[in-house]
Amino acid sequence: MKALVLSSGGADSTVCVALAVEKLGRENVATVSFEYGQKHDKELICAQKIADFYSLKHFVLSLENILKFSDCSLLKNSTQAIEHKSYADQIAEKGEGKVSTYVPFRNGLMLSSAAALAQSIYPEEDCEIWIGAHADDAAGQAYADCSSEFTQAMD
Template sequence: MKKAVVVLSGGLDSTVCMSVAKQDGYKIFPITFSYGQRHSREVEQAKKVAEFYRCNKHLILDIGFFREIGASALTSYNIDVPTDRSVEQMQEDIPVTYVPFRNAVFLSMAVGYAEAIQAEKIYIGVNALDYSGYPDCRPRFIQAFQEAVNLGTAASDKNMPIKIATPLISLTKGEIIKVGVKNGAPLHLTTSCYLGGEKACGKCDSCRLRLKGFREAGIQDPIEYEIKD
């Protein structure tokens, strides 16, 4: 069976992305990163998602140096996570929840893993339409990274190129949720909250965008919230 590596955070987008890889007929090899984020909840949820899909191997890598790098509200307790912001406010600038060049690091490790297991594709749930403003989620970044993969891997030299798949990149959050429901993705196991509590806060940018997406999709969000507007 053909193989695919899936970058799995335990969040909504990466879980739906994993469901797409499954629907595409791949044997899934998820890779999850403990990168020095504020909480471990997303890693724990990623484990549950991998178990749901009965993955034979779930690679979890500890790359906590992002906490040492800092400069992000997701890795530094010295920077507050924004709350109660409107979509318009989220669009004003690159948010403080951006982790410097994180997706490049994730993709680099995923490519190495794909080469090692002879996987032909890497799925990553980046999205350019959810107002996050993260520069490493833009289509042109993925295109540039794909070129680097083509130039820098033995797989390409052997005419077995590794393709980076971004099936959610141009979808709205509501459309992503509909894809997940259609594919039977375990949305009840996902977490999106930047604060990582037992219940989602409902106030951070990620929670607000998730709730907005479920409203647009006309579907009930299966996770619990402290506050739900």
């Protein structure tokens, strides 16, 4: 069994990397990160450092071309500023639903792309795809693609 872990370099995905390595051994784990037009590259740098720490093969895929039409505040091409408020504050002000930093179907795109990558790099082996979506991000539908319902549907 192989594992391909979606790695943003943040706490949630780093825990997934550590758990995959513990469960399957480093020789059976690879990580993947995504360039999606984000305003910062810190997450890509951190994801590479995590892969290096565990001596894992690391892939970087681009979703920039797909997301270039979005005006999400997290993206370089956006006309919006990032709101530096908690999701709870944003939802209290505007009601439930997507927050300004929601990147359209980002987790869906990442999971689909990871599935294609897994079939490409492990054509003859079973491969699990691991994602560490933070449950608080799904609260109030701030990031609907972080909900357990979304993950189950993608599974």
